[in-house]
Amino acid sequence: MSNYESYFNIIHREIIANSLFTERQIDIIYNRLSHQTVPKNISRGAYHRQLKQCRNKIVGVLYSILLLKSIGAIDQQTLSILGTMCDQLAVMLDIVNSDISPNKVTDNVMSTVNGILKKMCKV
Secondary structure (H helix, E strand, O other): OOHHHHHHHHHHHHHHHOOOOOHHHHHHHHHHHOOOOOOOOOOHHHHHHHHHHHHHHHHHHHHHHHHHHHOOOOOHHHHHHHHHHHHHHHHHHHHHHOOOOHHHHHHHHHHHHHHHHHHHOOO
């Protein structure tokens, strides 16, 4: 595993820990989006049940965003910033080419993400 993949996985775990999704659900979503076959460590029935739960959760998150936007808890600038943050995550991970320790990189990236997200919350 390259340094980039190692840092990327650490930061993804930190983001997942603060999200509404579990690592397993994110694995299932990623698996589905990348058109991979059903993993060997799960039955087809359990996989499809969990895939349905993931779809429902994603739709719930989208409804929540719609609701929060409609009541003014988030605005268009917030949505724009969120999109930019998604696009820039890879840029933040370019730090891995330096001699900074993995914990320092993770702390820096997550501190930046946390700060921005807290400022975006109007409640």
